[in-house]
Amino acid sequence: MTTTASTAAVPDLAALQRQAARRAAERAGGEDRLRGHIVCDGLVRIFKTEGVEVVALQGLDLVIDRGELVAIVGASGSGKSTLLNILSGLDTPTAGIARVADYDLLALSHKKRLAYRREMVGFIWQQTGRNLLPYLSAVENVELPMKLAGRHGGRRERRERARRLLDLVGVGYCADRRPGQMSGGEQQRCAVAVAVANDPEILFADEPTGELDEATGAEVFAALRTINAELGVTIVVVTHDHAVAGQVRRTVAIRDGRTASEVRRTARATADGGTELVSEEYAVLDRTGRMQLPAPFVEALSLRDRVRLNLEPDHVEVRPGDRTHAEESE
Numbered sequence: 476m477t478t479t480a481s482t483a484a485v486p487d488l489a490a491l492q493r494q495a496a497r498r499a500a501e502r503a504g505g506e507d508r509l510r511g512h513i514v515c516d517g518l519v520r521i522f523k524t525e526g527v528e529v530v531a532l533q534g535l536d537l538v539i540d541r542g543e544l545v546a547i548v549g550a551s552g553s554g555k556s557t558l559l560n561i562l563s564g565l566d567t568p569t570a571g572i573a574r575v576a577d578y579d580l581l582a583l584s585h586k587k588r589l590a591y592r593r594e595m596v597g598f599i600w601q602q603t604g605r606n607l608l609p610y611l612s613a614v615e616n617v618e619l620p621m622k623l624a625g626r627h628g629g630r631r632e633r634r635e636r637a638r639r640l641l642d643l644v645g646v647g648y649c650a651d652r653r654p655g656q657m658s659g660g661e662q663q664r665c666a667v668a669v670a671v672a673n674d675p676e677i678l679f680a681d682e683p684t685g686e687l688d689e690a691t692g693a694e695v696f697a698a699l700r701t702i703n704a705e706l707g708v709t710i711v712v713v714t715h716d717h718a719v720a721g722q723v724r725r726t727v728a729i730r731d732g733r734t735a736s737e738v739r740r741t742a743r744a745t746a747d748g749g750t751e752l753v754s755e756e757y758a759v760l761d762r763t764g765r766m767q768l769p770a771p772f773v774e775a776l777s778l779r780d781r782v783r784l785n786l787e788p789d790h791v792e793v794r795p796g797d798r799t800h801a802e803e804s805e
């Protein structure tokens with residue numbers, strides 16, 4: 476399915492993606508190391524509470540390359556937070572494969588899990604107040620993780636790096652302000668700088684724009700795109716807002732704990748000198764050949780129970796199946 480939308484201020488998502496991939500390859504030591512930075516294969520997470528089992532992830536497949544900026548969308552309860560908690564090392568899956576760089580997330584010792592969370596991963600929470608310490612200025616907030624990790628040289632080097640990162644996300648002018656003196660959007664952009672202070676390979680963000688209006692949310696996404704392109708950090712953003720997902724090149728939709736579909740976007744020039752955003756939607760096929768039909772397709776043809784499949788030379792046709800005896804005799 477392809478859709479287009481014209482707008483004057485569409486960023487060139489493909490160019491940014493190429494720059495991010497170049498930077499990521501420099502960091503990782505070669506183009507051949509880009510593939511499969513994050514790999515989930517048949518990922519399962521079952522929660523057991525008072526004898527009741529909830530299958531939050533039921534065989535989820537997902538591959539994200541180094542330097543990608545991906546949005547994960549889905550309705551409430553579809554398993555987004557469960558996935559993010561597993562990938563960021565906060566939770567352990569029940570079964571399947573979850574691998575990030577060289578870390579097998581199903582078999583991490585306590586020590587390795589701590590190292591993974593300290594060195595590999597940065598995190599941004601939805602609640603602005605959870606990302607920053609209220610009694611420190613923006614620049615001090617960015618310096619703090621570097622200081623705690625004992626990295627990035629002495630005081631002066633840390634301060635220079637903190638100011639550089641704040642400039643990069645567009646809030647250099649807030650360096651000496653405390654969070655209470657900044658807007659919600661400025662705080663979240665500052666949180667992006669804090670999250671990458673120790674140069675993690677991957678940045679996870681859970682609804683980072685959930686408390687912001689659309690325009691301010693777009694500024695936070697612009698900061699994420701800049702960090703992605705300039706530093707080559709792989710970024711995974713979870714959101715239930717499909718409009719926000721339009722800010723990135725690749726969106727993965729989760730339904731009932733499985734990867735259901737994917738949208739890829741590219742900006743292209745139009746004949747009248749404007750810019751056009753082209754979106755293409757793909758269904759995701761797992762290793763065993765299973766896929767979910769988009770809900771609007773199912774509804775449009777009242778598909779249910781069974782469908783007819785025909786193999787054509789270059790496509791597969793899906794048609795409503797036979798009606799049951801009961802329906803025919805009505």
Ligand SMILES: Nc1ncnc2c1ncn2[C@@H]1O[C@H](COP(=O)(O)OP(=O)(O)OP(=O)(O)O)[C@@H](O)[C@H]1O
Pocket residue numbers: 522523524529530531549550551552553554555556557558715
């Ligand atoms: N700790 C837990 N114990 C029991 N069930 C849980 C737990 N965490 C999540 N679940 C269940 O797993 C399913 C997926 O939840 P999850 O929070 O991952 O969804 P989500 O897509 O992030 O939803 P939301 O957008 O509302 O945050 C839900 O049915 C939820 O009730």
